[in-house]
Structures are given as C-alpha cells and as structure tokens.
Amino acid sequence: MSEDIDFPDTAIYRFEIIAKGRLVDDIGPEMGLIIDGEIKDSVFVNTTTYETFTFDVEVSEGTHEFAIGFYNDYWDPDEGIDRNLYVDKTILK
Secondary structure, eight states, X not given: OEEEEEESSSEEEEXXXXXXXXXXXXXXXXXXXEETTEEEEEEEOOOSXXXXXXXXXXXXXXXXXXXXXXXXXXXXXXXXXXXXXXXXXXXXX
C-alpha cells in the first residue's frame, strides 16, 4: 500500500503505524516504512494484538510516496500456516 504525502517542511516526522501480525513459528511479519521506494526502517511485528510501532524519519519538503512493506510472507496450504500483516492505521506527526 502506498500514498503520496505533501510534507510542508524538511524535518524529522514521526510515523506511528498501528499493526498486528499472524505469526509463523513465533516469527511475526517484517514491516518496513518506505519513502520514495527506499526502506527507511523495519521492525518485526511479533504481536497478535494491535500495537503502535513508531518510526522517526527525516523527510525533505515536497511530495513523497509513503508505503508500508511486508517482507517475509509465508504460506503453507498443507499445514494451514499463513503469516500476515494487518495495519489498522498510520498517524503522521
């Protein structure tokens, strides 16, 4: 998922992503914060209930593409195992 955002100033912005995951072998989904196609930071979402994950990222003034990545998808239909990332919302401060 991605969205273009207009940043009024060059500054460090706080991205709060409220997310949870479906774990496989006790490993949650790896979620990344991406600006203009560049991974700025990532975290493993090792919780099955919604929690806030905070990223402080410097972004220059102007319009930039913001995206959330999910890097370690896993699916085994024979075992009924499926790792997933669920994002409730993103707050930009």
